[in-house]
Amino acid sequence: MQCLLFKIGFLQVDVWDLFDILIVGLLLYQLYQLLKGSIALNIFVGMVLLFLSYQVFQALGMDLLSSILFQFTNLGFISLIIIFQPEVRRFLLLLGTNTLRQRDSFWSRLLGKEDPTLDATEEVEEIRRAFLRLARSKTGALIVCTRDADPETIISGGTPLNANISYGLIVSIFHKESPLHDGAVVIENRRISRASAILPVSENTTLPKSVGLRHRAAVGVSEKIDVGCFIVSEETGKISFAHGGHLERGLGEKRLTELLNAYL
Numbered sequence: 697m698q699c700l701l702f703k704i705g706f707l708q709v710d711v712w713d714l715f716d717i718l719i720v721g722l723l724l725y726q727l728y729q730l731l732k733g734s735i736a737l738n739i740f741v742g743m744v745l746l747f748l749s750y751q752v753f754q755a756l757g758m759d760l761l762s763s764i765l766f767q768f769t770n771l772g773f774i775s776l777i778i779i780f781q782p783e784v785r786r787f788l789l790l791l792g793t794n795t796l797r798q799r800d801s802f803w804s805r806l807l808g809k810e811d812p813t814l815d816a817t818e819e820v821e822e823i824r825r826a827f828l829r830l831a832r833s834k835t836g837a838l839i840v841c842t843r844d845a846d847p848e849t850i851i852s853g854g855t856p857l858n859a860n861i862s863y864g865l866i867v868s869i870f871h872k873e874s875p876l877h878d879g880a881v882v883i884e885n886r887r888i889s890r891a892s893a894i895l896p897v898s899e900n901t902t903l904p905k906s907v908g909l910r911h912r913a914a915v916g917v918s919e920k921i922d923v924g925c926f927i928v929s930e931e932t933g934k935i936s937f938a939h940g941g942h943l944e945r946g947l948g949e950k951r952l953t954e955l956l957n958a959y960l
């Protein structure tokens with residue numbers, strides 16, 4: 697079905713061409729957002745240049761060169777999937793969980809159900825109080841919250857707890873004398889599943905130089921799975937939050953409560 701919009705010389709542009717360009721542009725933008733700051737972006741740019749050169753050489757009729765580049769770009773697609781395996785995994789995971797969340801909230805709204813993020817108030821209050829206390833005393837802390845991501849393959853080690861969320865427990869875990877204070881506390885479906893866990897550290901080069909291992913670990917795990925990470929800096933007492941590979945620093949009390957409600 698052709699719906700001609702306009703002509704530029706011999707080029708006929710129809711509605712589907714516009715959709716085509718729009719979708720490709722959107723996908724490239726999402727890909728750029730995903731790879732921004734990682735070394736994978738340089739590899740991706742290299743592959744795009746290779747593909748564009750192939751197109752140019754082919755258009756110029758330089759058969760030998762374009763057939764060599766054709767083999768490279770063909771192989772390139774498979775090697776891209778291998779090289780970008782963590783990014784592809786992250787992209788699909790984020791896509792899947794966001795779609796599921798949107799679908800759930802659509803049905804909840806339609807059936808007049810309460811927003812599930814509002815049920816968490818009691819636990820949110822416990823964590824909020826604990827974080828404010830830890831921030832006041834400049835005690836370093838790192839908490840990973842997840843509802844439906846499976847952290848087993850990404851988060852390693854730690855001591856299993858399977859405990860209720862409570863102000864006292866969180867403050868005690870991160871107390872400097874506690875044997876569990878090193879590493880991260882993991883909260884799965886509103887229960888503390890383990891403490892002292894080790895997270896993958898982000899290699900994002902755009903993070904500020906002042907960001908140390910605790911913050912990098914929070915960003916690192918949020919790059920790989922759908923989690924919200926809350927951090928208290930031992931150095932400054934500031935509270936930060938990492939999600940989807942992005943770090944939001946210096947949270948106020950209101951913003952902290954908002955994010956806890958959304959991610960617990």
Ligand SMILES: Nc1ncnc2c1ncn2[C@@H]1O[C@H](COP(=O)(O)OP(=O)(O)OP(=O)(O)O)[C@@H](O)[C@H]1O
Nearest residue numbers: 836878879880894895908909910911913929930931
């Ligand atoms: N991979 C990791 N997984 C979990 N926790 C980690 C990891 N790496 C470091 N940490 C925690 O971070 C602490 C070190 O923090 P570091 O001072 O390097 O980070 P920072 O981001 O500068 O934080 P702060 O502002 O609190 O100093 C370690 O003692 C440990 O508890």
